Amino acid sequence: MTSPALQIALAHHRAWTGKDLEAAMTYIADDVVLDAPAGRLTGIQAYREFLGPFAEQFLIRAEMVAAFGDDSTALLMYDTETIPAKSAPAAECVTVRNRRIVYNRFIFDRLPFEEFQRRQAGDGARRGTGASR
Numbered sequence: 001m002t003s004p005a006l007q008i009a010l011a012h013h014r015a016w017t018g019k020d021l022e023a024a025m026t027y028i029a030d031d032v033v034l035d036a037p038a039g040r041l042t043g044i045q046a047y048r049e050f051l052g053p054f055a056e057q058f059l060i061r062a063e064m065v066a067a068f069g070d071d072s073t074a075l076l077m078y079d080t081e082t083i084p085a086k087s088a089p090a091a092e093c094v095t096v097r098n099r100r101i102v103y104n105r106f107i108f109d110r111l112p113f114e115e116f117q118r119r120q121a122g123d124g125a126r127r128g129t130g131a132s133r
Contacts, residue, residue, distance in 0.1 A: 005096040006069025009076055012101060013092075016055045017062040017080075021048065024055075029100035036106040047104075058082040058113070065089070072096055084116030 008027050015024035025048055034041040041050055065077040077091045090108035094101045
């Protein structure tokens, strides 16, 4: 039997990796706290702004590696294939209260995404330079 926190974490994960951000956000508390590589974000709107672009623009697919949980905590480890990186492993350790995620410690390697942004910026600059000649 799957623990209560793990049920919520898996449902949230399935929703956002299925690109259904509205459904994913139904599992998030209004006052959620997210600790991610870029720093701490607080509140459901900040959480949506963090997750939305990744889920909607970069994510190609996700494969669960492992998932564990108890009554209030769940840990998911998964690998995502994204536009910037063929393999972008991540882990989330969430705390659940009243069937909502109230805290998420989200860990992933930012380097492939930063390199992708640099390449995009470089391509844009080169196109701009070429157009002005």
